[in-house]
Amino acid sequence: MESEFLSWLRARLPEHPRLSLGPGDDAAVLNMQPGAGCVLTSDLLSEGTDFESPPGDWGKVGRKALAMNLSDLAAMAAQPLAALVSVLLPRIGGLAIAQQIYDGMCPLVAEFDIPIAGGDTNSWEGPAVVSVTAVGQTTEHGLWLRSGARPLDRVLVTGSLGGSILGHHFDFVPRVREALLLNARYRIHAATDISDGLSLDLANILAASQVGATLDTGRIPISPAARRVARTVGGTPLEHALGDGEDFELILIVPPDEAPRLLSDQPLPVPLTQIGHIIPQPGLWERQADGSRTPLQPRGYRH
């Protein structure tokens, strides 16, 4: 299966000016901007855990594995450069699955100019596993970290949240372009992408920055999917927006004098919404209409 797949793959992968070697040699060589930092992230998806067994569409699985990694690069405002894709597939039918996985990645490869530089193709008797490493580079505008939030900063999010299980977790477009644009034009103190859930991912920023936050929960942009999930499986739409995860939107921590400009400019094709404030006291809080605070337990999917 492996050598047949490799032949199929080599014929499909276009030569790329950034890659001086394709997946044929022992390793691939990626030409980077001199002086840029090399940004590295990996995600692994497995059948029956991260996607259904068997999934209805292997192309969606491939697309998601690559898109999750691109979202991690976007979370730091890094420019994507290349990806390595390792798969572990059933012996029977594995070749067709491998081709569907790579076909599912192709539109993202083209859209974000992130050629597949190599990987490893294996077969076994078990369920399918897809492991992707994405490589990016820092830009002249630096990187966003989780640790940069400061008291009085504003908490903003892109898009709308919750209910991604209805389809968004497969279809989402990683916020790469949005992150690069914001980083070039605005001061952002800290950021992350929402993979585990708004409240849990924000809590990671708070812990890394040693601060707390209050959320104006009435302002959280709730997706139509969160409302639909609430009707069918219970919970409130807000609970789904706070904890569902896999929104792959950005949480942006913005200095108080920059947030109004960003909110009035609305420079992205997707809405930017202010949902809270950073405070010195640790913890995550819900701010009531009367100004009082109640603790908000971070909830979400802990990988």
Next chain:
Amino acid sequence: MESEFLSWLRARLPEHPRLSLGPGDDAAVLNMQPGAGCVLTSDLLSEGTDFESPPGDWGKVGRKALAMNLSDLAAMAAQPLAALVSVLLPRIGGLAIAQQIYDGMCPLVAEFDIPIAGGDTNSWEGPAVVSVTAVGQTTEHGLWLRSGARPLDRVLVTGSLGGSILGHHFDFVPRVREALLLNARYRIHAATDISDGLSLDLANILAASQVGATLDTGRIPISPAARRVARTVGGTPLEHALGDGEDFELILIVPPDEAPRLLSDQPLPVPLTQIGHIIPQPGLWERQADGSRTPLQPRGYRH
């Protein structure tokens, strides 16, 4: 399991001057030599396919997964910089396994100064999977490719070959230092590491370079393990040296005026042996004592 493991891992990973972020953020940032190419390679190992189920020693599995990737970097004479390690482990007992896998990597991390920059830790109901991506950089002396072999070049190998199943496939030391030293001091036209078997890996060089080779099979350095395997499972020691694979030695294609110097210098702690010649006609041949040639079928482990 995952968050507990991450805490354990973060406490163990030393800060590294080359990494400006640890595995805690969305991605890691690796500082490279300005102008160097970024060399990327991935290998994935699975329980029951690449190692026994369960293995006697998870540390050996971790060590091998990292060492294989280092061997791929050595095959191109790239300098190792960092590794990303993704694991997929059983829910029950997975934390202890993860710790053993990383503990097994630690000596290589120290010996080759290749910090673990991140990865992804997952659990499921299935067998264990370890996926490693190694990142290296090109040096001022350039890279070795498979495609550089030319007629009249000599075929050399490091070390001795065959029978790695008896233990060498776990214990081998990737030829990173040897490759960097040879690349700095000698002209090497092409190279690869022996992962699938001498004859098959050499055939890959021949195909990439559009040449052929004759082997003086009497000169191939046969390991004591190849002789032991031949006694117990059959075949000749030479057949095991030609086809067993996972020797993780280097095949070096050396210009005719450089080979004598290299062979007389013997600059490595491990022997360098000339085993054949590159010829213009495609194919792999065994050269008899009387100078006649017979075809040699490449054999080995096709991943």
